[in-house]
Amino acid sequence: MSELTQHPQHHIKLAEESLQKQTTTLNLGPTHPATHGVFQNIMEIDGERVLETVPTIGYIHRAFEKIAERRPYYQITTLTDRLNYCSAPINNMGWHMTIEKLLGIKTPKRVDYMRVIVMELARIADHLVCNSVVAVDTGALTGFTYVFQYREKIYEIFEEVCGSRLTTNMGRVGGFERNFTPMLFEKLKDFLATFPAVMKEFGNLLNRNRIFMDRCIGAGPISAERALNYGFTGPNLRATGVDYDVRVAMPYSSYEDFDFKIPTGTVGDVYDRYMVRNDEIWESVSIVKQALEKIAKIEQEFPDQKNVFYAPEADHFHLPAKNDVYTKMEALIYHFKIIMGEIDAPPGEVYHSVEGGNGELGFYLLSDGGRTPSRLHFRRPCFIYYQAYPEMVEGGLLSDAVIALSSLNVIAGELDA
């Protein structure tokens, strides 16, 4: 061995003692089918055991916080889309609610419930992606292709709300850009009628599947104490047994009106995370149903509320509908003022958080009275919990490390901001 390295004609430069070492260095990523996003792990493996892993992140850093300092409030919504793009509407709504908190705008109940419908659908879509991808990484592709049809149906509903699917740029400060259409309610009812059977079948395929359980139980575990110390939030924290959910702890958008459970796990392994997400999908379906009932009740009691889709006091920030801009003086003035940036936000310091698809998505907004934030920081849940990844997988098998990664639901867009 040593002869080889010392041979004068040998031009390949190897790291010192790399021929002597007994372990293998493995580059998992940055673009690897098993990482589901652009991030790298440099692993030191002994056979199939992971001895050490060093994550490298930042491959798709797009300087959102810097860009946000030069954008009026309504233009920052598009930046939030690109954080966790699997559940973009939650980010959009979270951002709008942050501004509403700064401005002291109180949204009507109907708007809150409309937001809840959209946010819970986004959560279902997010969890479907994560859970079906865990299944793919354990070798079950069928479930993935099956539930993705229903993610597609959710995207069709988003399309009906705002015209786009993945990066939605949905809603405005104060509410929505337009009312929910009758077609939307139809699509929603169709989804609620057909999805539970599919979800049940997906559950039947995996929840008590011996092969899947053997594969997932005990893989990539983390204790509740360590998870809290690492700043875990969302399903990953709840899988360890801590029932912290922003929707309940600090309710926003009238979540206090809804009746739902917070599913928790016990040991925080891949299986617990899978099951927590699975149960949360059922809770979300129930929340969407409740929200629809509540909206119907409001419309029955107050028929004039049918057309309420934004808070009237947000008119300085809510872009008016285009046909109004062309026909009404008032709307034209607001449109002009908003687009030309003649509207300043009051100075203030706000922290607002929502329960995103994978944890507490926080917005720390510092306004100095200008048209743009003077500082905006996103508390991105997966940036914070992904740093526990080495601790979770070291000592385990390489194949467990792969499913631990997919069960953490690390979204590169959110990780790198």
Place this chain on the structure above:
Amino acid sequence: MTNELIQNRLIEKFGASLTEWESPYGLLTFRAPADMNLKVMQFLFDDEQLRFRFLTDLTGVHFPDRKGEELSVVYHLHNLVDNIRLRIKVYVPSAKPDVFSATKLFSGANWMERETYDFFGINFIGHPNLIRILNVDEMDYFPMRKEYEMEDPTRRDKDDEMFGRG
């Protein structure tokens, strides 16, 4: 658990060294001296009554106009048992931006501090691995400091006046 109770408890312990008490939008906020950030957080963590054992967020802010205390580090802590948050701020001069690292107290502070170092150049003393995290290693400036023009400075339609601060 109320903001007043937390404030009284902290004043009892640290006296007048904690200043600028306020609670914007109900979130108790105060300023701690830069060399005391860890002491305050350790006390908030250990105290059986206060129990602020969850680090929600850690970030930096640059105030170019505040001479001698241009850089700020903002901590958001959460007491999950009583469900109450608070915000701690420390200020350091950009000439010597030294702040004690909270990594021993919260493992989650590791990357958050690296991010804050990466973008603001705040030197977290005691951090095990204070290197850049999102930007390239070769970068020789701290991009989130308000020292750089975002757009072409010759463009009149993108100057400060257009953004409400002329």
